[in-house]
Amino acid sequence: MDAIATRLILPEGCSTAPQRPYDPxxxxxxxxxxxxxREYAPTYWIGTAGEPPPDDGPITQDVDVDVAIIxxxxxxxxxxxxxxxxxxxxxxxxxxxxVSWGCSTRNGGQAQCASGxxxxxxxxxxxxxxxxxxxxxxxxxxxxxxxxxxxxIECDPQPGGHLYVAHRPQVxxxxxxxxxxxxxxxxxxxxxxxxxxxxxxxxxxxETAGAMHEPEGIGIxxxxxxxxxxxxxxxxxxxxxxxxxxxxxxxxxGVHYLRTPGGTVRARAVAVATGGYTSPTLHPQLKNRLFxxxxxxxVTRPLTAAEIEACNFRTRQxxxxxxxxxxxxxxxxxxxxxxxxxxxxxxxxxxxxxxxQKLIQDMVRKFPALxxxxxxxxWWGWVDVSHDMMPRIFQPDPAQSIYYAMGYxxxxxxxxxxxxxxxxxxxxxxxxxxxxxxxxSALPFPNVREMVEAQAFAPFRRLGQWFLYRWxxxxxxxx
Ligand SMILES: Cc1cc2nc3c(=O)[nH]c(=O)nc-3n(C[C@H](O)[C@H](O)[C@H](O)COP(=O)(O)OP(=O)(O)OC[C@H]3O[C@@H](n4cnc5c(N)ncnc54)[C@H](O)[C@@H]3O)c2cc1C
Numbered sequence: 001m002d003a004i005a006t007r008l009i010l011p012e013g014c015s016t017a018p019q020r021p022y023d024p025x026x027x028x029x030x031x032x033x034x035x036x037x038r039e040y041a042p043t044y045w046i047g048t049a050g051e052p053p054p055d056d057g058p059i060t061q062d063v064d065v066d067v068a069i070i071x072x073x074x075x076x077x078x079x080x081x082x083x084x085x086x087x088x089x090x091x092x093x094x095x096x097x098x099v100s101w102g103c104s105t106r107n108g109g110q111a112q113c114a115s116g117x118x119x120x121x122x123x124x125x126x127x128x129x130x131x132x133x134x135x136x137x138x139x140x141x142x143x144x145x146x147x148x149x150x151x152x153i154e155c156d157p158q159p160g161g162h163l164y165v166a167h168r169p170q171v172x173x174x175x176x177x178x179x180x181x182x183x184x185x186x187x188x189x190x191x192x193x194x195x196x197x198x199x200x201x202x203x204x205x206x207e208t209a210g211a212m213h214e215p216e217g218i219g220i221x222x223x224x225x226x227x228x229x230x231x232x233x234x235x236x237x238x239x240x241x242x243x244x245x246x247x248x249x250x251x252x253x254g255v256h257y258l259r260t261p262g263g264t265v266r267a268r269a270v271a272v273a274t275g276g277y278t279s280p281t282l283h284p285q286l287k288n289r290l291f292x293x294x295x296x297x298x299v300t301r302p303l304t305a306a307e308i309e310a311c312n313f314r315t316r317q318x319x320x321x322x323x324x325x326x327x328x329x330x331x332x333x334x335x336x337x338x339x340x341x342x343x344x345x346x347x348x349x350x351x352x353x354x355x356x357q358k359l360i361q362d363m364v365r366k367f368p369a370l371x372x373x374x375x376x377x378x379w380w381g382w383v384d385v386s387h388d389m390m391p392r393i394f395q396p397d398p399a400q401s402i403y404y405a406m407g408y409x410x411x412x413x414x415x416x417x418x419x420x421x422x423x424x425x426x427x428x429x430x431x432x433x434x435x436x437x438x439x440x441s442a443l444p445f446p447n448v449r450e451m452v453e454a455q456a457f458a459p460f461r462r463l464g465q466w467f468l469y470r471w472x473x474x475x476x477x478x479x
Contacts, residue, residue, distance in 0.1 A: 027347025078420025162217030
């Protein structure tokens, strides 16, 4: 690519994003875009990450750039890092609100060796053995990419693996079968633990009926990671512009005109990294391709030594349970408990206290000793679930220099780094060797059969989701 024709000149260290209040009721299926210059969600990560590093301020005039990236979460920032590092392309990152305002500063910080919501055995059913094995290699390669990236970023890593807790005895046979597939087919050393071992050596989650322990899994501080990526991207020459939502997009003569409030960005190539915050009007290639769902997260005050003892929290590893609407939790480095799970269905409902109450009840069912404990943080965010439960890193039209990476379905903390790397290769025209279904096809429209088979979220959007949540609850906890 040619050098950038015009660059926005802003004073070094400028962070001039106009601050508008956080909008707790934001809903990507309703709002035309995620806002402009909005404050961060009140998360533990933002509360404890320290001052956000400098950025390049909002776009304030028309500019010509080679590559624009829309969205400054983990995907957008890592794409900028790899574009600069591997291909010498200094991208211009456009962010609607504050840097990494979306999922990337709201998640549970669990970097798992996964992408999308399907299990390895489901990969085999869907794609066949040979492709499933290659997908496994891609995800393991992603884990390595992630580890390499965080080596120089202070983000409080909690390594050691992932504990996948059976929330009731009926799920153990399925878990044992999956662990066998992981060991024997994928040569991935997953071990089954009985309930006593989990309680004694890991954590006394009162629900546990056993667990699968997998060797890969790292807990990280999501805010420090996002800020680390921001620093790295800018140090490599990318510019990152908060309060610069793309509110209109036209393409003429191979040039993309991205309209932001402060000026139009004319780009030769556009990489879209808007995740669960993608508005239906951003671009026709992305309309109705994702099914954003809400996830809630709470963080308690630091546990006392007696409370840690009562819960027998002997591990700091990342933990999830086997519910379809799973819980994800861990003991943080500062002794707080973080736990998250499903939330409301619409943005308007999300602020209702009953969703937080439900999560507190779930926490107390697992850890009765924590009944009544004060919460220091409570938030929610929109997870980018795709209609077939797998992500895509894709160029939807070979005639147009548009690329996207999204659809990690709640497993994007790790895989967003690999997706950013893969999208950078596509943008640079070096993606020929990317030969997997997640690189070779568009994010699909809803397909009822696949969704039901994957025991995943229905395509019939909000009403269907309401029924499905009740069905999942019955399946998880009653039937
Ligand atoms: C509560 C919660 C818990 C989670 N827990 C985990 C976990 O423990 N482990 C895990 O692996 N994954 C988890 N995830 C998912 C994970 O956080 C995401 O997969 C990942 O952060 C996606 O990053 P991203 O950069 O693709 O998208 P995001 O971080 O969502 O970034 C997208 C950005 O695009 C911006 N944007 C959108 N439209 C425009 C526009 N028109 N113009 C400019 N900018 C725009 C948004 O403002 C946003 O900042 C969780 C998600 C949530 C919500």
